[in-house]
Amino acid sequence: MAIEKVVVVDDDPTIRRSLELQLRSKRLAVSLCASISEAERAVAREPFDLMFVDVRLPDGNGTDLLARLSSQPRKPVIVMMTGHGSVESAVTCIRAGAFDYIIKPFSSGQIDVVINKAASFIQALKVNQVLSFQASDQTPLIGESPRIRQLRQLIQKVAPTEATVLIGGENGTGKELVATEIFRASARSAKPFIKVNCAAISENLIESEFFGHEKGAFTGATEKREGRFELADQGTILLDEISEIPSRLQAKLLRVLQEREFERVGGGRSIRVNVRVLATTNRDLATSVERQEFRQDLYYRLNVFPIMVPPLRMRKDDIPALADAFLKRISQRTGLASPTVTPQAMAILMAYDWPGNVRELQNVIERAVILHDPEEGISAAVMAPMFPSVNIEDPANDRITSSTGASLSFPEEVVPLESIEREYIMHALRKAKGNRTHTAQMLGISIRTLRNKLNQLNQESADGD
Numbered sequence: 001m002a003i004e005k006v007v008v009v010d011d012d013p014t015i016r017r018s019l020e021l022q023l024r025s026k027r028l029a030v031s032l033c034a035s036i037s038e039a040e041r042a043v044a045r046e047p048f049d050l051m052f053v054d055v056r057l058p059d060g061n062g063t064d065l066l067a068r069l070s071s072q073p074r075k076p077v078i079v080m081m082t083g084h085g086s087v088e089s090a091v092t093c094i095r096a097g098a099f100d101y102i103i104k105p106f107s108s109g110q111i112d113v114v115i116n117k118a119a120s121f122i123q124a125l126k127v128n129q130v131l132s133f134q135a136s137d138q139t140p141l142i143g144e145s146p147r148i149r150q151l152r153q154l155i156q157k158v159a160p161t162e163a164t165v166l167i168g169g170e171n172g173t174g175k176e177l178v179a180t181e182i183f184r185a186s187a188r189s190a191k192p193f194i195k196v197n198c199a200a201i202s203e204n205l206i207e208s209e210f211f212g213h214e215k216g217a218f219t220g221a222t223e224k225r226e227g228r229f230e231l232a233d234q235g236t237i238l239l240d241e242i243s244e245i246p247s248r249l250q251a252k253l254l255r256v257l258q259e260r261e262f263e264r265v266g267g268g269r270s271i272r273v274n275v276r277v278l279a280t281t282n283r284d285l286a287t288s289v290e291r292q293e294f295r296q297d298l299y300y301r302l303n304v305f306p307i308m309v310p311p312l313r314m315r316k317d318d319i320p321a322l323a324d325a326f327l328k329r330i331s332q333r334t335g336l337a338s339p340t341v342t343p344q345a346m347a348i349l350m351a352y353d354w355p356g357n358v359r360e361l362q363n364v365i366e367r368a369v370i371l372h373d374p375e376e377g378i379s380a381a382v383m384a385p386m387f388p389s390v391n392i393e394d395p396a397n398d399r400i401t402s403s404t405g406a407s408l409s410f411p412e413e414v415v416p417l418e419s420i421e422r423e424y425i426m427h428a429l430r431k432a433k434g435n436r437t438h439t440a441q442m443l444g445i446s447i448r449t450l451r452n453k454l455n456q457l458n459q460e461s462a463d464g465d
Helices: 013-024 036-045 062-069 087-095 108-132 146-158 175-184 206-211 247-259 285-290 296-302 316-334 343-351 357-371 380-386 417-431 436-443 447-464
Strands: 005-009 029-033 050-054 077-082 100-103 165-168 193-197 236-240 276-281 305-308 391-394 399-401 407-409
Touching: 005 013, 005 036, 013 029, 013 108, 029 036, 036 062, 050 062, 050 108, 062 077, 062 087, 077 108, 087 100, 100 108, 146 175, 146 305, 165 175, 175 193, 175 236, 175 276, 206 247, 247 296, 285 296, 316 343, 316 357, 343 357, 343 380, 357 380, 357 417, 417 436, 417 447, 436 447
Parallel strands: 005 029, 005 050, 050 077, 077 100, 165 276, 165 305, 193 236, 236 276
Antiparallel strands: 391 399, 399 407
């Protein structure tokens, strides 16, 4: 539950005790106050999620406390209580900032309803904050190559408009980052930015994720749930890997794009939204349309303003800047000094074709940071075993080539891949001070895979003895 701490402000001990018992039965922390001054001291000591405040208190009116708390940056949700209910009194409380208003005597069922409503409201605020700040957590587009400069120009042109944008490109090129840049530069930048990974949601759940569902719509739907399009109302929604949505949902998505309305799963009421749509795909949707795998009318609706993100092999001039940015990010995260990359190691990076694009480069840099000797920096000896397609052409002259035909100096000795993997794992384990969970997270593998690797290394060590 989104609520953890509650304060009850009432001069009637019976009311205080009754609410305390009901709230504690829900495993909530409860503080009791008999006056405004007590409540102010309590709130000053610690933050609360929810407050029940009587309208009439010995040292003033509960609405006075409501007014004082309204200016606080992290104010609790406040429910006013009174034994002298009237429409005028309720309106006054709500206008002053109260979340709800209940009349004494109240039943336990009424309190349950209020608590559940408040919990949903608080949770919605928290979710919205997280979703709204997703974009600010990402780095800007990095690079000054001609292709990246052209990409920035397209972003600057389309961002201020309301046009639907279809962002294409290979996996790992940074399509989501381009969408984030469009959102940041748009007129909706202060509104929600909701992301949906269409490839990561099962076919059975994706309609509910998009449009929400009503209570009882299907097994497990114990309460109403808003979908991503509702959360994105007045803002922007990113449909990541749009090509992966099932064909049965494509018609419903088309209706949303055309009419900006939909029904929740299990519901009959049309819900209207004002949402800007951005979509990404790693497939050629035009080809998918020819193969009847994707609706033609939906494709045209999405492809209002197409943008292609270039693969890293077509913008290799940006590799040094990208590597430097990743090194600085790792340094900030770990608190350690950012290591240098030797010219020979950088030559290997420049010779490689990067089928995994920028994401692969980031992973390589992280592995190199774990493996490198702090006194030597990131050398070719550390980097070379990660690239089987970058081979020594002439051992006598220590030349290296890639599948693109580039030939570069390579003075370092090649280390067996098995040795690198062993050192890689053991170094990460030392960094994590023996904590296997943290080690697995650093290596980007599951704890089970790490356990198997360690067992294998231990077995090899025993066989060697």
